[in-house]
Amino acid sequence: MFHKEGHLIIVFTFIFTAGITLGADYFIPIFWLKLALQILAFGLLVLVLQFFRNPKRNTIINLDHIIAPVDGKVVVIEEVYEKEYFKDQRLMVSIFMSPINVHVTRYCMSGKVLFSKYHPGKYLVAWHPKASEENERTTVVVENKPFGEVLYRQIAGALARRIVNYAKKGQEVIQGADAGFIKFGSRVDLYFSIGTKVDVELNQIVKGGIDCIAKK
Numbered sequence: 001m002f003h004k005e006g007h008l009i010i011v012f013t014f015i016f017t018a019g020i021t022l023g024a025d026y027f028i029p030i031f032w033l034k035l036a037l038q039i040l041a042f043g044l045l046v047l048v049l050q051f052f053r054n055p056k057r058n059t060i061i062n063l064d065h066i067i068a069p070v071d072g073k074v075v076v077i078e079e080v081y082e083k084e085y086f087k088d089q090r091l092m093v094s095i096f097m098s099p100i101n102v103h104v105t106r107y108c109m110s111g112k113v114l115f116s117k118y119h120p121g122k123y124l125v126a127w128h129p130k131a132s133e134e135n136e137r138t139t140v141v142v143e144n145k146p147f148g149e150v151l152y153r154q155i156a157g158a159l160a161r162r163i164v165n166y167a168k169k170g171q172e173v174i175q176g177a178d179a180g181f182i183k184f185g186s187r188v189d190l191y192f193s194i195g196t197k198v199d200v201e202l203n204q205i206v207k208g209g210i211d212c213i214a215k216k
Helices: 004-027 031-051
Strands: 065-067 072-082 088-096 104-106 111-119 137-144 148-155 162-165 178-183 187-192 212-215
Touching: 004 031, 004 178, 072 187, 111 148, 111 162, 137 162, 148 178, 187 212
Parallel strands: none
Antiparallel strands: 065 212, 072 088, 088 187, 104 178, 111 137, 137 148, 148 187, 162 178
8 A cells, every 4th residue: 555645656656667677678688787777677666665655554542642653763852942833842752764664644643733834944864953943844733632732843854855744724633644744754753741751762663653652
């Protein structure tokens, strides 16, 4: 199963791969060169297919849990000043996605979308200290009764060239549902109230829609 954001790219990549494979077979008489081109083209198709895969996740909805919005590695757990929406100190948990991770973004909790904004920007590497402020990104705030307002931010990286965000202000959303996609991209930050009980550790690998990030 592949994410809808990748359908067009997958079709073009398939056509390109078929063209290279057939063209090499017809026009290139040197066996090793022909084979090398065909293998490279097929490898590209495999990479695109794995990047846009969208595995089914059976999310168990729990209003007292914040679940991982994406697959990846927890790279930051610290108190920071969030200056766009809260304008105060918050507890931030940052999840880094490598190119081989599933890049679907899922709602980390059920609730109402209070804020959703897109910011154009740079494409610094995802772990750069200024990436969360200067890179292309979207900021979304969801509210429910157990946790109050929770902010998550999709952040593009050096390879990312498009962030897709489905959250709209006033929308009621369901934990684990599809919230967007980062095409060839790289990081999601979560911001909680100070004192929120975090249920992950640094360098822990998490699965979007499955693993608990924080709990009441």
